[in-house]
Amino acid sequence: MSTERCGMVAIVGRPNVGKSTLLNHLLGQKISITSRKPQTTRHRILGVSTHEAVQIVYVDTPGLHQGEGKAINRAMNRAALGAVRDVDLVLMVVDRLQWLESDEQVLAAVRAAGKPVLLIINKTDQIEQKDALLPHIAALQEKYPFAAIVPVSALKGHNLEALEREIATLLPEAPHLFPPDQITDRSERFMVAEIVREKLMRQLGEELPYANAVQIEEFRQEGQTIHISALILVEKAGQKAIVIGRGGARLKLIGAEARIDMERLLGTKVMLKLWVKVKSGWSDDERALKSLGYQEES
Ligand SMILES: Nc1nc2c(ncn2[C@@H]2O[C@H](COP(=O)(O)OP(=O)(O)OP(=O)(O)O)[C@@H](O)[C@H]2O)c(=O)[nH]1
Ligand SMILES: [Mg+2]
Numbered sequence: 135m136s137t138e139r140c141g142m143v144a145i146v147g148r149p150n151v152g153k154s155t156l157l158n159h160l161l162g163q164k165i166s167i168t169s170r171k172p173q174t175t176r177h178r179i180l181g182v183s184t185h186e187a188v189q190i191v192y193v194d195t196p197g198l199h200q201g202e203g204k205a206i207n208r209a210m211n212r213a214a215l216g217a218v219r220d221v222d223l224v225l226m227v228v229d230r231l232q233w234l235e236s237d238e239q240v241l242a243a244v245r246a247a248g249k250p251v252l253l254i255i256n257k258t259d260q261i262e263q264k265d266a267l268l269p270h271i272a273a274l275q276e277k278y279p280f281a282a283i284v285p286v287s288a289l290k291g292h293n294l295e296a297l298e299r300e301i302a303t304l305l306p307e308a309p310h311l312f313p314p315d316q317i318t319d320r321s322e323r324f325m326v327a328e329i330v331r332e333k334l335m336r337q338l339g340e341e342l343p344y345a346n347a348v349q350i351e352e353f354r355q356e357g358q359t360i361h362i363s364a365l366i367l368v369e370k371a372g373q374k375a376i377v378i379g380r381g382g383a384r385l386k387l388i389g390a391e392a393r394i395d396m397e398r399l400l401g402t403k404v405m406l407k408l409w410v411k412v413k414s415g416w417s418d419d420e421r422a423l424k425s426l427g428y429q430e431e432s
Contacts, residue, residue: 136186136187138189138307138308138309139187139189139302139305139306139307139308140188140190140191140306140308140309140310141190141191141221141223141304141305141308142220143191143192143221143222143223143224143225143301143305144192144193144217144221144223144224144225145157145192145193145194145195145227146195146214146217146218146224146227146240146243146244147197147198147228147237147240148199148234148236148239148240149173149196149197149198150170150172150229151227151228151229152256152257152288153175153194153195153197154167154168154174154175156225156254156256156288157181157192157194158288159289159291160183160294160298161182161183161317163317165179165181165317165318165320166179166181167331167332167335168332169332169336172199173196173199173210174332174335175195175196175197176196176209176210176213176428177196177213177324177428178196178213178216178217179193179318179319179320180193180194180319181193181318182316182317182319183298184310184312188305189310189312191312192225193217193220193221196213197210198215198236198239198243199211204418205417205418205419205420205423206418206423206428209423209428215243218244218247218249219247221249222250222305223249223250223252223304223305224249224251225254225301226240226241226244226251226252226254227254227256228253228254228255229256229257230256230258230260230261231255231263231267231270241278250281250304251278251280252280252281252282252283252284252300252301253278253280253283254283254297255267255271255285255286256286256288257288258285258286258293259289259290267285271283271285282300284300322353322399323353324427326350326353326362326396326399326400327348329399330364330366330388330408331346331347331348332392332395333388333391334346334348334366334377336391337387337388337391338376338377346368346373346377347366347367347426348364348365348366348367349365349367350365351364351365351409352407355402358403359402359403359404359405360396360404360405361404361405361407362396362404362405362406362407363407363409364407364408364409365410365411366408366409367411367412367416367426368411368413369412369415369416369417370412370414371412373412374410374411374412378410385408385410389406389407392406392408
């Protein structure tokens with residue numbers, strides 16, 4: 135048997151560059167929610183990929199953003215920066231040929247951590263000027279001694295095998311941390327709450343800011359069916375009305391979409407009940423955040 139390799143690999147970048155999409159496609163299974171809106175991911179989420187002697191433990195992180203703002207934003211930045219400290223390798227993701235001030239700040243943060251950094255140019259399927267890619271890569275090489283620069287399309291799965299091979303060469307020789315069939319460290323309860331949050335983010339346009347959180351009140355198996363009740367917390371009465379929609383239509387749609395994903399995840403029939411409750415100020419209240427799982431260990 136060849137020597138075991140294993141390492142922790144943080145996926146970082148500014149919001150919306152495709153970090154969670156990349157994780158899901160690397161794993162071939164959806165464990166981290168995604169949406170067109172920035173700041174979709176709020177927690178650190180592990181995704182474990184084991185192929186024979188190589189185990190890669192990916193850590194998806196919230197997009198690093200400026201402006202500390204509310205407690206929840208600070209908690210998200212802390213989660214992302216904490217992850218960078220704890221890993222063997224950092225994957226920094228950027229969007230096509232863009233290099234913004236916010237990318238520069240992400241680079242400053244990972245540089246400070248002193249870990250090897252592999253730069254991923256994502257969304258190559260949407261690059262119109264293909265011949266601009268090589269000069270862009272050359273310019274990026276000047277910015278930092280990246281371990282490698284790999285263009286991919288996370289969404290279409292382009293070049294992901296080459297990326298995985300590159301990652302494997304950068305991992306230390308070490309025993310595996312997880313059994314080969316384990317794919318995440320998160321509980322089914324957590325994943326179910328995240329599914330509801332994804333449908334909320336996708337259903338609501340700019341009307342609803344990020345002031346929503348989901349709490350699972352019940353998760354109970356009865357025969358072949360799992361009964362789930364989820365509470366959606368919003369900040370204001372007006373937001374509650376928006377989530378519920380006319381005659382409850384929007385909440386019904388969110389529930390129908392969430393149930394499909396939950397049944398796929400759990401492999402059983404799901405009876406889902408959704409509730410919406412106003413709890414003002416939770417997103418800027420450290421204690422409320424802690425009870426919603428936003429407190430990071432370190
Ligand atoms: N065309 C294209 N779209 C992509 C690709 N990767 C991600 N996207 C889209 O980009 C949007 C953001 O993707 P996410 O994976 O949620 O991005 P993220 O970096 O995790 O975002 P935050 O968690 O908010 O920081 C979604 O609409 C994805 O479908 C890609 O390779 N090509
Ligand atoms: Mg994400």
